[in-house]
Amino acid sequence: MKYLRYFISVFLLSILALQAFFFLQILAWRWVNPSITAFQLAERHRLCGWSIPYIHSCGIKQEWIEFKKISPYLKRAITISEDSDFYRHAGFEPQAMKDAWDRNQKNSKHLRGGSTITQQLAKNLFLSGEKNYVRKVQELAITAMLEITLPKNRIFEIYLNSVEWGEGVFGIAAASQHYFAIKPNQLSMEEAASLAAALPAPKCYDKVQYCSKARVNFPARIDFILERMNKL
Template sequence: MAKQTVARSVSRWIIKGLLIFVIGSIVWVGLYRFLPPPVTVTMLANAVDGRGITKDWMSLDAMSPNMARAAIAAEDGNFCSHFGFDFKAMQKAFKSNLQGERRIRGGSTISQQTAKNAFLWQNGGYLRKGLEAWFTLLIELMWPKHRIMEVYLNIAETGLGTYGANAGSMRYFKHDASRLSRAEAARIAAVLPLPKKRAAIAPTGFTRRYGDKIARRIGQVQRYGLDSCLK
């Protein structure tokens, strides 16, 4: 009898905890639908390491459209057509990694990266991946694609202690993101996967080649309307 009472008590606490988490996360995502995230776990972690936090929010409408197109070209060509997850890209990345390619590929969409950057932390195993999936579903349900891209381009790390395309543009090119050329936007997009190891100004090696490739793809994104959900 005592064991049954304890089991029921534990079950009630688990259910209450889940309800609090679900309601809390929905409210949190709802707030960020309209308010810029003031700070993220990544920003705080880097600040503790002494890198500081440099950011300057800019609306997506104020940014050069080259920046969003560069992000789509580099990170997520199906951004406007998927519902948060690109299973074909995941499968392709998995096969590529199994074949032992030198550069490890990821299959995360911009929506997944936005969920991780805004609400979670960078490292972690299955727990973080599970939470990332949950928050990805929430932002896809509660935010338009325009907002997902806007948040992504304002909180993604674009350099050591630098967050967002606008702050990155100021750091590398000495002008704001409204004036980004194709080549400049492509260089920032090339930095996004490894901002601690790459620089957008005077890039060399892989970063330079990758930036040039993204710059060429920007025209295709525009030509084929792959950014149509942002207009």
């Protein structure tokens, strides 16, 4: 029993230490931009293997751009596509999460859909791509830390600079250059809608070889986003 209590105490302290580590990093991001995310690091290893030195780019394209230098069309298109209530909720959409849970139970699959922009960012910043309930609980905890610590525009800025837009293409600066050879502030409404529509399956949008498992009707998504944008 003594050793069991010791093990439990060490386990709980380890969890608390990990949460403190996450929180301190997030707090620093009020002033300092994240250098790399867990997802980007995983992609770097996937593309180039573990033998490549950490400083090697491995084909990863990313350039940080300030929030004010990003097209307002793109910001609106992303919220329409990914999280229409982003500026009104506290990081979570309970109804969307419930709907996703119901779909998962019917299909005998797990943890699909229902994620807000902040939840997507939490996953990309710190967590692996593995889907399980332990990781989902950690995602929710990090989401709460992000919402408590950072202003909404800062969360959105980090998201737009870190989200995947194609194989090795991360952030809107790289995506704008990769697809249209322009800067993020030059994106038209149609170009913004196109990039927003890519987010559910960015590798498929970039390269057809990744489309075997993706079921995304990109033209239909673009039309939907443009229709919503034209109503505003």
